[in-house]
Amino acid sequence: MAKLQAIRGMNDILPDQTPNWQYLEKCFQEVVHRYGYREIRFPVLEQTQLFKRSIGEVTDIVEKEMYSFDDRNGDNLSLRPEGTAGCVRAADQHGLLFNQQQRLWYQGPMFRHERPQKGRYRQFQQFGVEAFGMAGPDIDAEIIQLSASLWNDLQLSDYLTLEINNIGAAEDRKRYAAALTAFLFSHADELDDDARNRMHSNPMRVLDSKNPDVQVLLKNAPALLDYVSEDSTEHYSTLKALLEQVGISFIENPRLVRGLDYYNNCVFEWTTDSLGAQGTVCGGGRYDGLVEQLGGKPTVAAGFAMGVERLVLMLDSLGKIPPSTAQVIDVYMLVVGKELTAASQLLAKQLRERFPALRLVAHCGGGKYNNQLKRAYNSGAEVAIVLESEPGEVLETVKIRRLDDSAEFVSVELAKTADKLGEILSIS
RNA sequence: GUGACUGUAGCUCAGCUGGUAGAGCACUGGACUGUGACUCCGGUGGUCGCGGGUUCGAAUCCCGUCAGUCACCCCA
Numbered sequence: 001m002a003k004l005q006a007i008r009g010m011n012d013i014l015p016d017q018t019p020n021w022q023y024l025e026k027c028f029q030e031v032v033h034r035y036g037y038r039e040i041r042f043p044v045l046e047q048t049q050l051f052k053r054s055i056g057e058v059t060d061i062v063e064k065e066m067y068s069f070d071d072r073n074g075d076n077l078s079l080r081p082e083g084t085a086g087c088v089r090a091a092d093q094h095g096l097l098f099n100q101q102q103r104l105w106y107q108g109p110m111f112r113h114e115r116p117q118k119g120r121y122r123q124f125q126q127f128g129v130e131a132f133g134m135a136g137p138d139i140d141a142e143i144i145q146l147s148a149s150l151w152n153d154l155q156l157s158d159y160l161t162l163e164i165n166n167i168g169a170a171e172d173r174k175r176y177a178a179a180l181t182a183f184l185f186s187h188a189d190e191l192d193d194d195a196r197n198r199m200h201s202n203p204m205r206v207l208d209s210k211n212p213d214v215q216v217l218l219k220n221a222p223a224l225l226d227y228v229s230e231d232s233t234e235h236y237s238t239l240k241a242l243l244e245q246v247g248i249s250f251i252e253n254p255r256l257v258r259g260l261d262y263y264n265n266c267v268f269e270w271t272t273d274s275l276g277a278q279g280t281v282c283g284g285g286r287y288d289g290l291v292e293q294l295g296g297k298p299t300v301a302a303g304f305a306m307g308v309e310r311l312v313l314m315l316d317s318l319g320k321i322p323p324s325t326a327q328v329i330d331v332y333m334l335v336v337g338k339e340l341t342a343a344s345q346l347l348a349k350q351l352r353e354r355f356p357a358l359r360l361v362a363h364c365g366g367g368k369y370n371n372q373l374k375r376a377y378n379s380g381a382e383v384a385i386v387l388e389s390e391p392g393e394v395l396e397t398v399k400i401r402r403l404d405d406s407a408e409f410v411s412v413e414l415a416k417t418a419d420k421l422g423e424i425l426s427i428s
Numbered sequence: 429g430u431g432a433c434u435g436u437a438g439c440u441c442a443g444c445u446g447g448u449a450g451a452g453c454a455c456u457g458g459a460c461u462g463u464g465a466c467u468c469c470g471g472u473g474g475u476c477g478c479g480g481g482u483u484c485g486a487a488u489c490c491c492g493u494c495a496g497u498c499a500c501c502c503c504a
Binding site for chain 1: 429430456463464465494495496497498499500501502503504
């Protein structure tokens with residue numbers, strides 16, 4: 001029978017890697033707590049309609065990347081491709097957004113059916129932050145500052161660049177899209193196939209075209225900036241001033257157009273060139289219209305999401321994982337002789353009770369002294385406790401041996417093992 | 429969805445222009461050693477991703493398929 005394997009693009013994270021993930025999770029949680037954000041958890045599955053209405057019908061995500069299926073009731077469900085939609089649904093459904101402000105964070109797997117490559121997988125992990133009910137640019141600055149705090153804690157600041165842009169209010173973009181479409185229509189014969197397709201479905205994304213000929217043509221296209229309302233412009237310039245005042249440098253990227261329809265006004269991305277093609281590590285912005293669009297009362301909002309796999313890759317390749325993150329044990333207990341099974345388990349239990357923080361592995365499975373000692377060395381433990389007796393003999397003493405080059409050891413009465421161990425390891 | 433490269437023991441790989449497989453590490457038995465690592469001797473372990481085809485004969489050529497890697501696209 002053929003062996004079953006993991007679904008394409010869905011990775012197993014093995015014990016060698018999990019400490020790195022735990023380190024990143026710990027840092028992220030410390031930062032969000034520092035800023036007073038509270039965790040929210042919501043399902044991995046939602047009605048497909050939720051994502052269509054929030055992300056947008058004609059986006060790549062909804063058109064070709066969602067894992068959708070009919071469940072046994074005939075409802076069409078989808079694995080969440082991102083977190084914001086579910087977060088808004090959950091928060092609104094439970095009244096968290098009714099005339100109040102909320103600062104929320106979440107973490108969990110997202111799913112998109114794309115071709116896997118470095119930093120891009122079909123199941124991937126995101127950290128996200130969503131702030132509701134705050135209209136000013138101060139909250140935008142806050143979440144950007146929050147992300148910058150994390151880069152600082154992770155020692156990644158030198159490798160990340162903040163890009164920002166103002167994409168205007170929803171009405172602004174509507175008017176602009178109309179003007180842009182008209183322009184593109186009048187030059188349709190000069191566009192490539194890709195641009196011509198997008199011209200109908202999502203004209204703003206023609207601006208992203210990598211085709212140099214198209215880019216030349218676009219120089220004469222209407223500019224979004226000319227359609228952005230005064231309110232938006234003022235909001236945006238206040239944000240820029242705030243960022244400068246708190247010492248966060250940024251570059252303005254007028255071509256930064258996020259792939260999800262719900263964004264408005266200021267959007268941002270943190271990018272790096274140390275990851276290959278998938279350079280975006282964190283992306284977000286305002287989405288003032290989304291709550292209402294999903295049936296809630298009008299509620300302004302802003303948020304971002306970051307890709308955990310990409311951050312782990314960065315930390316790994318840049319050598320930014322602290323050595324203390326590695327999980328090692330303190331004590332390896334050798335058990336030489338079958339008759340000692342009960343004695344070893346009892347002693348191990350007593351030691352764990354006496355030193356709750358002690359990490360102790362008691363050997364199981366028998367085997368020769370040599371093999372067990374080898375395992376003890378390979379485990380990275382600081383000391384080994386050796387239980388050894390001849391058949392029929394009662395165990396009265398144990399040896400405590402340092403697992404370094406000195407190989408020093410002492411014999412100690414069984415009953416005094418804990419005291420001696422505490423002395424040797426300087427713990428109490 | 430498109431393209432390029434790759435797919436041989438648990439891991440890293442060798443196997444020239446086709447004649448049905450090897451090394452190192454790891455694991456394991458033993459020798460040495462007052463007890464791991466070092467050194468020496470022995471052993472377990474692969475239907476060469478899977479399925480077809482060409483051939484007297486294929487890991488080695490051809491086709492398909494699955495998977496991995498990277499890029500396009502898009503995004504975290």
